[in-house]
Amino acid sequence: YSDVSAVLVAVGFRKLVTGHDDGSLRVWDVVSGDDAVALSAHENAVSCLCEISTVSLRPGRVARRSSRRDETASTDTLLLSGGFDGRLVTWRVRDGNEPPERKRAWRAHDGEILAVAPAEGKENGVSFLFASCGNDGMVKLWKGADEALCAWRAHGEPVTCLASLGGGGKLVTGSEDGTARVWDADAAAAAAEGKKKFGSGDASPASDSGRVRRAYRWRSRHA
Structure with missing residues (x-):
């Protein structure tokens, strides 16, 4: 096997997923x-x-005394992988010994993708599913596969990591510039949707200093 470059304990699939530096996944x-x-x-x-x-x-069953067909919500869990080739890939992991099914692949960043994270937000009526960042200094919110909602330059250097603040519509990013920043992703999503509908507004949460909730800077003291 080649070197392991990423690992995930996939709770929804009850499987362990490893990513490798030769571009392969192993489930x-x-x-x-x-x-x-x-x-x-x-x-x-x-x-x-x-x-x-x-x-x-x-679609669900047609209710009695009505021609309207009810709709039922179904939740699917997918595996998302990012690579140094700048692409994101979604996978449907099946039960048993069935191999995962590759769903979609698309170029998401100009350069290496360094981190992805689930980042659900719905407070302003605009939903998004996950976020990605890379060495281009950008953060992107995605509504689905190959469907970017908005993007902004989060740091002047590569964005090496990101995480969601527990469903509150906030994202935390870390960068090689020595800072960690907290972003109002809900506000960015709502602004992007408004710009799409009305042709005005700025989708970047960095355009309004009030949307960058807090920034931290520290100097690493590792040997």
Whole structure:
């Protein structure tokens, strides 16, 4: 096996997923101990992995005394991988020994993708599913596969990591510039939707200093 460059304990699938520097993914069944399923995922090293949940509406039964067909919500959990090739790939992981199904792949950043994270936000009526960042200094919010909601330059240097603040519509980013920043992703999403509908407004949360909630700077003291 090539060097492991990313790892994820996929709770929704009850599997362990490893990304490798040859661009492959391996899915391990931690319950049965079966050998890993190897997949060709990226043209370069796999840099990051996460799980995302998508909600789809499916037709239900036609109610009595009515011609209207009800819709039922179904939640699907997908695996998301990012790579140094600048691409994001979504995968549907199946039960048992069935190999994961590759759903969509698209170029998401100009340069290496360094981190992805689930980042659900719905407070302003605009939903998004996950966020990505890279060595281009950009952060992007995604409504779905290959469907970017908005993007902004978060740092002057590569954005090496990001995380969601527990469903509150906030994102934390860290960068090689020595800062960590907290962003109002809900505000950015709402501004992006307004700009799309009305042709005005700025989708960047950095355009209004009030939307950058707090910034921290420290000097690393590692040997």
